[in-house]
Amino acid sequence: MNQSLRDQLKQWEKQHKEMIREGRQKNRKRNSERLSEIEINYLMGVNMPTYKRGKGGAWRNVR
Incomplete structure (x- = not known):
C-alpha cells in the first residue's frame, strides 16, 4: 500500500x-x-x- 503523504515527507x-540546513543558511x-x-x-x-491638473489643462504645483 502507499504511504501517507506525511510519512513520505x-x-x-x-x-x-x-540540503534543508544549507537552504536555511542561504536565506x-x-x-x-x-x-x-x-x-x-x-x-x-x-x-x-x-502636481495636479488645473483649469485649462495646465499642471500646477500643489505644495
Missing part, C-alpha cells in the same frame, strides 16, 4: 537533512543591506513635488 526529510544572508530612514523616504518619493 518525514522519510524525505531524513534523507535530505543537509539568512539576505538582510545584509540596511537603509536609513532618509534613504527610504527618498526611494518612496516623499519629498518630491506633487
Whole structure:
C-alpha cells in the first residue's frame, strides 16, 4: 500500500537533512543591506513635488 503523504515527507526529510540546513543558511544572508530612514523616504518619493491638473489643462504645483 502507499504511504501517507506525511510519512513520505518525514522519510524525505531524513534523507535530505543537509540540503534543508544549507537552504536555511542561504536565506539568512539576505538582510545584509540596511537603509536609513532618509534613504527610504527618498526611494518612496516623499519629498518630491506633487502636481495636479488645473483649469485649462495646465499642471500646477500643489505644495
